[in-house]
Structure formats: C-alpha cells, structure tokens
Amino acid sequence: MFALTIFRTDPMASELKVLHYINQFFGGIGGEDANDLPVETREGALGPGRLLDQKLGDRGSVVATVIGGDNYFVEEEDESVGKVREALERFKPDLVVAGPAFDAGRYGMACALVCGAAGEMGIPAVTGMVDDNAGVLANGRDTYVVPTGDNPADMAGIIDRMMRLGLKLASGDELNHADADDYLPHGLRHGIVREKPGAERAVDMALAMALGQPITPEIKVRQYDFVPAPAPIQNLAETTVALLTTAGIVPKGNPDGQGDGAGPRKWVSYNIDGVNALTLGEWESVHSGFKGYMYNSVNPNYALPLPALRALEALGVIKRIHSEFFSIVGGGCPVTAAQNMGRDIAKRLVNDGVQAVILEST
Amino acid sequence: MVSALPSVPLSVGAHRVIKGVRVEHLCGDPSLSPEQDGELMLRIARTALDAIQTEVTDPTLFEPAQHTEKELTHAS
Numbered sequence: 479m480f481a482l483t484i485f486r487t488d489p490m491a492s493e494l495k496v497l498h499y500i501n502q503f504f505g506g507i508g509g510e511d512a513n514d515l516p517v518e519t520r521e522g523a524l525g526p527g528r529l530l531d532q533k534l535g536d537r538g539s540v541v542a543t544v545i546g547g548d549n550y551f552v553e554e555e556d557e558s559v560g561k562v563r564e565a566l567e568r569f570k571p572d573l574v575v576a577g578p579a580f581d582a583g584r585y586g587m588a589c590a591l592v593c594g595a596a597g598e599m600g601i602p603a604v605t606g607m608v609d610d611n612a613g614v615l616a617n618g619r620d621t622y623v624v625p626t627g628d629n630p631a632d633m634a635g636i637i638d639r640m641m642r643l644g645l646k647l648a649s650g651d652e653l654n655h656a657d658a659d660d661y662l663p664h665g666l667r668h669g670i671v672r673e674k675p676g677a678e679r680a681v682d683m684a685l686a687m688a689l690g691q692p693i694t695p696e697i698k699v700r701q702y703d704f705v706p707a708p709a710p711i712q713n714l715a716e717t718t719v720a721l722l723t724t725a726g727i728v729p730k731g732n733p734d735g736q737g738d739g740a741g742p743r744k745w746v747s748y749n750i751d752g753v754n755a756l757t758l759g760e761w762e763s764v765h766s767g768f769k770g771y772m773y774n775s776v777n778p779n780y781a782l783p784l785p786a787l788r789a790l791e792a793l794g795v796i797k798r799i800h801s802e803f804f805s806i807v808g809g810g811c812p813v814t815a816a817q818n819m820g821r822d823i824a825k826r827l828v829n830d831g832v833q834a835v836i837l838e839s840t
Numbered sequence: 841m842v843s844a845l846p847s848v849p850l851s852v853g854a855h856r857v858i859k860g861v862r863v864e865h866l867c868g869d870p871s872l873s874p875e876q877d878g879e880l881m882l883r884i885a886r887t888a889l890d891a892i893q894t895e896v897t898d899p900t901l902f903e904p905a906q907h908t909e910k911e912l913t914h915a916s
Contacts, residue, residue: 707855711892719889725866772865777877783842783867785878786885795889836888837841839849840863 494538494648497571498527499562499592501585505545513584515547516554517561519568529637530575537645542569544592551588558588562595571601573648578606578636579613581628586613593621602647606640609662610814615742619664622647703817711834720800720827723838724808725773725781726765727756738766739807743815745823747802755785765807765840782838800832808840842866842888850899856891858884859903880904 502512504525523531523540531540544565551558566574574596576589586605590613593603597620606624607613614623624639626632639660646653656663672679679696686693711717728736734746756778763773763781773781787799804823806816827835843849844860860866867884868877887904894900 704853705855707896710895714889714893772870776865776870777868779881780861780865780868783881783885783888786867786882789882790885790889834892836885836892838860838866839841839843840866 493536494534494573494645495541495569495571496530496534496538496573496575496644497542497544497565497569497596498523498530498540499544499546499574499576499589500525500527501551501579501582501588502545502547505543507545510548513547513549515545516550517544517546517558519544519561519565526578526633526637527575529634530641533638533641538572541571546588548582548584548588551591552584555591559591559595562592563599566596566599566601571596573644574601574603575640575644576603576605578624578626578633578640579611580606580626580630581608581611583612586611587616589613590616590621597621602644604640604644604647604661606636610817612814612818614662615812615814619666623662624660625662714796715794716797717833718798718800718831719787719796720802720804720830720832720835721750721782721784721787721838722804722806722823722835723781723840724765724806724811725838725840726763726807727761727773727778727781727803727805728764730760730762732762732764736764736805737807738764739809739811740766743806743811743819745804745806745819747804747826749801750784750799750803751801753784754788755779756782765809781840783836787836800827800830802830842884846901850901853899855896855899856894857899857901858888858891859901860884 502508502515506525507515520543521541522543524543524545527540527543534540542565544562546558574593576592577585579585579589586607589605589607593605594616596603604622604624605613606626608628609625614621622643624636624643626636643660646659653659653661655668674682683693683695726736726738728734728746729748736746737743758774758778761778763771763778779785782803784799784803787796790796791799806819841849841854841856842858842860843854844863844866846857846859849857861869861880861884868881870877872880883904887902891900891902894902
C-alpha cells in the first residue's frame with residue numbers, strides 16, 4: 479500500500495537506485511584493526527545493505543556500497559567526502575542510506591558527512607543512530623536520522639524504518655512531523671489546527687492534573703540524566719580545586735578561536751600558575767551574550783573567582799588551585815554538546831589529580 | 841556550581857548550587873566598593889568550598905552569607 483502512494487507509474491520504470499554507506503566492520507573487512515581503511519566503492523549491496531536490498535523488493539535496489547574505515551573517514555574527511563561525491567556522480571542514486579551507526583561516534587560522524595554530501599547534490603539521504611551520537615549534530619537540520627538504540631541485533635527493524643523514511647523522502651512527498659515519520663526532530667515547527675484553542679486545552683490539562691488523570695503534554699520536555707551526588711570532600715586542605723567557567727573567558731585576542739556560542743562547541747583551558755587575578759588587558763569573554771558586559775569592562779574575575787580562591791590557597795584552606803582553568807561558552811549550548819565537553823573535561827581533571835571543581839555558570 | 845539563576849541547575853539535578861550575584865557579574869558586584877566587592881567574591885568562594893564538604897542527596901542550594909564577619913562585628 480505504501481508503495482502505491484509513491485510509484486504511480488510502471489514500477490519497473492521508476493525503480494529506485496540506492497547507494498549505501500557502511501564502515502569497515504559492517505562491510506566485513508575488519509574491526510578496529512581495519513579502521514584506517516580508505517574509502518572504496520563496490521557495486522551492489524554488502525552487509526546490512528543486502529537486507530536493505532531485499533526489503534526494497536521491486537521498489538528499488540542497492541546499486542552501490544561505499545565502505546570507509548572509521549578512523550580514516552573522519553581523519554581524512556576531505557578526501558573521504560570527495561570519494562563519496564565521486565560515487566554519487568558515478569551511480570547517480572535516487573536515495574542515499576548511511577549506516578545505521580548505532581552509538582558509534584566516528585561511524586555516526588561519517589554517516590552524517592555522507593548524508594551531507596548527498597544533500598549538497600540534491601539527493602535525499604537518511605541515516606540511523608542513537609540520539610546523542612555526535613553525528614546527529616554534524617549537519618544540523620539537513621540530515622534525517624532514524625533514532626536507534628545501541629544494539630546491532632535490531633538491524634532488520636532499523637533498516638526497515640530507514641527504508642520507509644528514505645522512500646518517502648525520495649518520493650518528494652512532504653514529511654510529517656518527526657514522530658509521525660520516525661526521524662529525530664529538527665527543531666522545525668509546523669502550524670497545525672486543533673479542535674480546541676490553546677487556552678481551553680491548557681485548562682483541560684490543568685483539570686486533569688488536579689484530578690490525578692493522565693495527561694499528554696504538547697511540548698516534549700527533555701529528560702535529563704540523573705547523576706548521583708559525588709561524596710563530600712573530607713580534607714579540604716589536601717584538595718586541589720579546579721575552576722571552570724561557562725562565560726567564555728579566553729586570553730585577549732582569543733588565540734584558540736573559541737566560538738561565541740553561535741557555532742560548534744568546544745572547551746579550552748589556560749594555565750594560571752602564578753596568576754593571582756585575571757586582568758582586563760589580558761583576558762576577555764567571547765560569549766556573545768556578554769560582549770561589552772562587566773566581564774570585559776569591569777572585572778573578568780566575576781566569571782571565575784580566582785583572587786578569592788588564591789587568598790584561600792595562601793591561607794592553606796585548600797591545597798592548591800589547579801594549573802589550568804577551563805572555559806566554555808554556555809549560552810544555548812545543546813545538552814549533548816555539554817555532556818560531551820563535560821565528559822572530556824572530567825577525564826582530564828581525574829587524570830590531573832583534581833578532587834574538586836567549582837563551575838561558574840553564567 | 842555557582843549560578844545566578846539557581847532554579848535552572850536545581851531543576852535539572854545539579855547537586856550543589858551556590859547562588860551567584862547576577863548573570864552579568866556572577867561572582868561580584870560592581871556597585872560595591874572594591875573592598876566590599878572582594879569580600880563578596882570571597883564569601884561566594886567560601887560557600888562553594890563549604891558546599892563541596894557537605895553531604896547532599898538531592899539538588900541543594902547554598903546561599904552565601906549576606907554579611908561578612910567583619911561587617912557583623914561593626915554592627916554589633
């Protein structure tokens with residue numbers, strides 16, 4: 479029935495050509511030992527692509543498979559994407575399917591780059607991965623990602639879902655909202671007409687809540703991880719304390735090109751050994767929300783109470799302030815990006831023997 | 841963590857939240873004299889250190905004292 483809505487003409491004449499991207503592992507070439515495999519293209523389906531080909535039936539077929547090593551693709555991004563473009567030009571597919579990558583970060587990133595290259599050439603593309611895979615954020619709103627778990631045993635179902643979304647994209651039909659068409663939300667809002675106006679629906683919902691009846695919120699609220707509280711510090715005088723600010727404090731001139739919050743997120747760290755206070759001439763905030771604010775015109779230490787902590791260090795209240803402070807730009811930061819940066823910074827701190835952190839969150 | 845808007849981190853489960861001054865000047869207040877401003881920053885830092893020595897199970901707000909010990913001495 480689904481196919482009927484798409485192919486209104488002779489099915490043979492409109493058989494869909496699909497190009498599939500997979501990594502070295504799913505291509506059956508090898509595991510991490512083969513992660514430096516350069517990108518190569520083979521005719522026909524391979525690995526999970528065979529399943530895709532089978533499910534397509536007479537609606538289409540996998541005409542080519544591009545395989546890339548997980549490390550190679552990301553490290554040699556320009557060359558890899560170039561090879562993908564060559565394959566797209568050679569096979570002229572109607573649809574690109576990448577992965578699924580599950581929770582594999584490098585594979586997820588490669589899938590996103592493949593979809594991005596297809597998108598630039600006007601070819602519909604779909605991939606699949608867990609919702610916090612870095613690949614989800616790589617292309618922003620331009621990549622259609624079917625949400626998956628992390629279990630490759632679910633491959634058949636995911637291939638089926640990616641195919642359905644892909645067929646719809648390739649048909650040129652307008653997509654419904656993310657849940658209805660089974661992709662991760664792009665943050666785009668579509669106006670729809672409801673039976674009752676918002677005020678009535680809000681009152682209905684409030685009444686239902688008061689009566690203890692189940693409600694269905696109309697706005698999805700992200701569920702945050704529950705992290706148990708770390709144990710309290712027992713001996714402060716033996717504790718190394720690090721400082722981390724979200725105000726985007728960097729050396730004047732921003733030597734590492736820290737973003738102002740509009741683009742991709744990264745963390746930076748700077749040595750403050752022997753520095754008793756940040757000075758206006760030497761430090762600045764690049765946070766776009768704060769340009770011209772107090773941090774840049776009065777006192778950068780408002781973002782990082784270094785003078786106070788130095789005084790406490792001198793009194794022996796703490797053992798020492800960690801050699802480096804960490805700086806990120808907090809405004810509008812996606813939760814996933816914050817989690818990734820937090821994980822990296824935490825690893826570094828543990829490695830450096832830091833026992834406590836004071837995070838200044840603006 | 842020190843936050844000017846503590847209800848936000850508390851609502852998402854941050855464990856030890858210290859009330860800062862304002863988003864624009866989190867750990868100080870430019871309307872104070874330099875000496876008072878420095879004392880305010882010290883109170884915030886001390887409160888943060890108190891917080892990391894305190895056992896908590898749920899998100900907990902720690903508010904820096906309003907006055908320094910010195911100010912209290914003057915007032916008495």
